[in-house]
Amino acid sequence: MGASTLAAGTAAWILFGMFFAQLALRVPVAVALGIACLPILLIEDRLWPMILVQETFNAYNSFILLAVPFFLLTANLMNVGGITDRLVRFSRALVGHFPGGLAQINVVLSIFFAGISGSSTADAASQSKLFIDAQRKEGYDDSFSVAITAVSAVLAVIIPPSILMIVWGGVLTVSIGALFLAGLLPGIMIGLVQMGTVHIYAKMRGYPTYPRATLREIAAGFLVSIPALITPFIIIGGKIFGWFTATESACIAVLYAGFLSIIVYREMDFKGLWGAFAETGRLSAITLFCVGTASAFGWLLAYYKIPEALLAGVTAWEMGPIATGLIIAGVFLVVGCFLDAIPAIIIVGTILSPIAAAAGLHPVHFAMIGIVSLAFGLVTPPYGLCLMIACSIAGIRMIDALKDTMIMLIPMFAVLVLLILWPGMALLLPSLVEPDFLR
Amino acid sequence: MAPSGARSLLRRITGLYSRFLDALLVMTVALILLPVTLQIFSRFTALLPRYIWTEELSRFLLVWMIMIGAMVGVREGTHFTVDLFPSLKGRARAALDLVSGLFVLVFAMVFLIYGWEFTELAWYRISELAELPLPLIHIAWPICGATWLLFQGERMWDDIRVLRHGEGPV
Numbered sequence: 001m002g003a004s005t006l007a008a009g010t011a012a013w014i015l016f017g018m019f020f021a022q023l024a025l026r027v028p029v030a031v032a033l034g035i036a037c038l039p040i041l042l043i044e045d046r047l048w049p050m051i052l053v054q055e056t057f058n059a060y061n062s063f064i065l066l067a068v069p070f071f072l073l074t075a076n077l078m079n080v081g082g083i084t085d086r087l088v089r090f091s092r093a094l095v096g097h098f099p100g101g102l103a104q105i106n107v108v109l110s111i112f113f114a115g116i117s118g119s120s121t122a123d124a125a126s127q128s129k130l131f132i133d134a135q136r137k138e139g140y141d142d143s144f145s146v147a148i149t150a151v152s153a154v155l156a157v158i159i160p161p162s163i164l165m166i167v168w169g170g171v172l173t174v175s176i177g178a179l180f181l182a183g184l185l186p187g188i189m190i191g192l193v194q195m196g197t198v199h200i201y202a203k204m205r206g207y208p209t210y211p212r213a214t215l216r217e218i219a220a221g222f223l224v225s226i227p228a229l230i231t232p233f234i235i236i237g238g239k240i241f242g243w244f245t246a247t248e249s250a251c252i253a254v255l256y257a258g259f260l261s262i263i264v265y266r267e268m269d270f271k272g273l274w275g276a277f278a279e280t281g282r283l284s285a286i287t288l289f290c291v292g293t294a295s296a297f298g299w300l301l302a303y304y305k306i307p308e309a310l311l312a313g314v315t316a317w318e319m320g321p322i323a324t325g326l327i328i329a330g331v332f333l334v335v336g337c338f339l340d341a342i343p344a345i346i347i348v349g350t351i352l353s354p355i356a357a358a359a360g361l362h363p364v365h366f367a368m369i370g371i372v373s374l375a376f377g378l379v380t381p382p383y384g385l386c387l388m389i390a391c392s393i394a395g396i397r398m399i400d401a402l403k404d405t406m407i408m409l410i411p412m413f414a415v416l417v418l419l420i421l422w423p424g425m426a427l428l429l430p431s432l433v434e435p436d437f438l439r
Numbered sequence: 440m441a442p443s444g445a446r447s448l449l450r451r452i453t454g455l456y457s458r459f460l461d462a463l464l465v466m467t468v469a470l471i472l473l474p475v476t477l478q479i480f481s482r483f484t485a486l487l488p489r490y491i492w493t494e495e496l497s498r499f500l501l502v503w504m505i506m507i508g509a510m511v512g513v514r515e516g517t518h519f520t521v522d523l524f525p526s527l528k529g530r531a532r533a534a535l536d537l538v539s540g541l542f543v544l545v546f547a548m549v550f551l552i553y554g555w556e557f558t559e560l561a562w563y564r565i566s567e568l569a570e571l572p573l574p575l576i577h578i579a580w581p582i583c584g585a586t587w588l589l590f591q592g593e594r595m596w597d598d599i600r601v602l603r604h605g606e607g608p609v
Binding site: 026030038048049054073244254255280281286288292338340 | 461464465467468469471475478479482483494497499501502504505507508509511512515517518519520521535536538539542543545546550552553554556557576577580
């Protein structure tokens, strides 16, 4: 390559400098990534701006990314079709009598939801509408309500199915079936520590609770929810047994949610259906548009071999798997503050992958460290989509919900550290169910 | 402050256009389900033929869905930004929006000019599996660029008004 007009260092300064300067000026992230590429495409002899078009086209022309609209649509269909309502009732019967009952329901519903939809933004959007106002009426602090809704929404990408796992598996060629199984244990543990956090908050601040449900009510809630609760088994089972691919499993989720809404629960009308489609198209397009320009940005980083230059020092340290795992988590956490998770996987995941391999981290373990860290990035400012969505629905500023969000993140970080120290949290289930996945 | 004639005409035009895009977006989302569903079920039953083009067609529909949704996103101002000054109002907000709007305009120009070049390059080519004409997909880029110019221009027009006359009664 020696003949490039710009030195790698100069190119890196232009790319990152332009990008962050535009972020500070409130230029949309997708545009900022694209414009940052422009000077280089104009200066460099062998490149020209059509590469921006070509690279975005290549990014969108992807069967993997179809999972994004599908999982969003699943979530939207669940909401308008009465599936969510039934899961709320069941969650209430299960945990309503714990301290901070409504907030506990918020977390448990996120866990159920995560097993059906693989999109955290969808979870944040729908549960913010569902819970924040209701919690406000019961005397919960706004910042607490926003924070718990946002942090519980991140479960959707940790508990399978998950858009991030599908993208990760596609980009870095890791078995998506293995990732689905690997996410189960960390996801449930994070859900449990969130319930613990709510418990402590509720005790300290005297948040209300509901009367304990009778066994009858629990059974009734369970019965009406059964059709919805078996969704994860269909999706994950179908993927593991090889009935369909990951993207197809997302399509199955849509069809099943549609089937439940229209035929079983019969609460869907045409207006609701239209709204679900319109909402899905909007949110998934905005999310994915960013992926296109991020791919162009990442393509240029690779063109100048900038990642190798940045990490040349790191491999020389010869760290063990634990130190490497911690560094990987740290990098993803920082990147997650500024970038959406999918572009982060495309740009940073590919950079870190050889380092993880050199340190002897299993690809599935590495993937779970990355996905959990990036999931936390969904609630860390300045660019934390779930927190942004929850704040805008609650009508408060992000800064006001920050303290409670950070407090809730502390026990979640503990789970992340445990995941790094104990690879079994990710690898145990896949090795029991389908050792072939781990090769 | 009554909007001037030209402004309200433009608003009507962009309003109609965005309603059209909205309908198109809904149809695209609904349509994507078909080829993927066909692909899954044809594997388990002999009744459905196992077409080779389902995967490609669904990808192309995804491309169009993203591009249409991105156009709508500019009109509604929903593209994600990292907001460091959340509570700005009036002239200060309008001035900052104008600055960031300039970058959006430049980006739109790139999509329009080089997207057109991209389309011309593929003028006589067809896709490998579904044998669809490729320009039909590539044309999404110049259309997106032009639409962004229109929608972003409209937003900036409003910002300039705010800058000159202050925030009017809404």
